[in-house]
Amino acid sequence: MTLKSSQLIWGMKLMLRVKNLHAYYGRIKALDNVSLHVQPGEIVSLIGANGAGKTTILNTISGLIRSVQGDIKFEDTKINGLAPERIVAAGISQVPEGRQIFGPLTVLENLELGAYLRFKEKEKEAIASDLDWVFQLFPRLKERSGQVAGTLSGGEQQMLAIGRALMAKPKLLLLDEPSMGLAPLVVKDIMNTVSELRKSGVTILMVEQNARASLTISDRGYVLETGRVVLQGPSDELMNDSDVKRAYLGKDYKTFWEGRERV
């Protein structure tokens, strides 16, 4: 049983508040007036076709893309324009698309790198206990802590990427396509892990091509189409929405509106 947003307390302030985000790749508009929010303790999905702007949203929040117009507030502090490391320090970590683990390094070294900012802060003891926590979440990583990361399976690499992000002790985790390239059973594993993570107090904003998998574990979702939000709502409503079904849960159309004309 996952904690649904209806069980959250509404008097609580929103954790992340994004307003009127516009972003460009050269002359191409990647995001056109995107607004969204995340409540503490939620899992929120961003779904949409390739190129709809999902990853761009995560990259603007984490500060990887800085030339954006709009307003991003994390716990009531404006964070857009800040350097990525300052955003990590504020409590937001990103698990990038395609994992991007350090292949030649060991699993343990990868995880320690995730706590890079905190080593400087001399939080050694806290880091050690977080490492235990990550190993608890992913026993497989503990078994393989001395193994070179590049030799891990796809699912294990994804776990490592998530574990590495957790080592920064984030309040909000940005997950980019965690299921990419993974076998269905492994996807299920990863999604279960994400649900577990939330129970341990991490809030999650997740981008997924696999709309069904991500809506199943999330509380709410936003549907993106060519850089614009065209629909949002509780995940169970989105899963039953005829446009969402048509575009993402069955036929895998390229655009949100495709298939409508065939009445």
Next chain:
Amino acid sequence: MRFWDGENEQMNREDLEQVQLERLQSTLNRAYKNVPFYKKHFDALGLDPGDLGSVQDITRLPFTAREDLGNNYPYGLFAMPLRDIVRISSSAGTTPKPVVVGYTMRDLKVRGTVTARFLAAGGVVDTDIVQICLDPGLSNWGRALKEGAENIGASVMPMSHMSTLKQLLGMQDYKTSVLLTTPSYAMHMVDVMGTIDVDTSALALKAIMVVGEALEEETRERLESTFSIDVTTGYGLSDVMGPGIAFECMEKNGLHISEDHFLLEIVGSDSQAPSASGEVGEVVLTTLTAKAFPLIRFRTGDLGFKMAGPCPCGRTLARMSGITGHTGEVLTIRGVKVHPAQIHRIINKNAEGFSPRFLIHLYKESYLDMTEIWLEVNDTLFSDEVKVLEATLKNLREQILEMLGLHVTIRLVEAETIDQYAKASGGVVDERGGL
């Protein structure tokens, strides 16, 4: 149960504004993409949905008028393909063409939710027996109320064609605890009760919730003291939107707007600028979650004002007054909006090129709205033969009933009678007053 949807009815204002902005932006994106009417209107003003940066920016968008609904008859304003529509409801509207509204499954769910908010705020709980008494003209609302009450889990007696007497007997024998009706029908029931042997103290009634017409304080007091109950009201648009747009709580001091689903502006009727809080203006409605039938800055024709300050009930949803009147010539007859021009058109169609003069006379009979049409006698429309004349009048009555759902009687009058009121043809003599 004070709240049906507590978390959304008590959202803090800053969060609510964020939710409104998000929903408004996606509504505009969907409407722009899928409804040619809106795209055309935005393009004409050089507006792009991507330019809207705040909820307040909505004032830059063009209005949608009631005529636009008729002009896009039947499906022109639908933003979803018909196969995704699960309910189509049609009503006379106030233009030559009827108003057709579609709902997706999700839209019906939202309607059921906001209606349940209204009902819960008025005291409905799952153990209640809810009786719905509405005119056929409000059958859309009858369904919305039924679904809302069923959401809560109450036992519902839906609208039916029973006479007032039968309704009253039902209310007594089935131990109705909540009556859903119009203010005037509630008063009419009280009137009829006086003629039969119904003991008010033996009734199980605990609340009357009224829709369709403005609830006058005098009416509220009369009903509350007659039955020793609470009377509250809700606001909606009978032709386009259910009765849960705004609703009273037990404070009975203004109607809480379901702001997470509807954006309501009060617009100064002449200047078109937004009215200050407390100033009467036209209610302009934008849907925030509707998928099948989005409305953007729809001019409702209803007048009201915004109320400032928090409500002791705990809801953070802003409040508006009850409807204080209507713009233009639109009339509300038994809760249904009627435009005199609609009657004009029907009469003209039957007069073969000649426009007979007439007046619409509204009055009350046992609290119920009655409509009489005073038609000037002239040779073109009428024959000397009584039979032919009767057939003509019957035909007119039937057409008005068929097109507008309105029962009328037609009285033939001399030219002087029309002159006496010195009103344009199709003018209205409204003698309904208060109680």
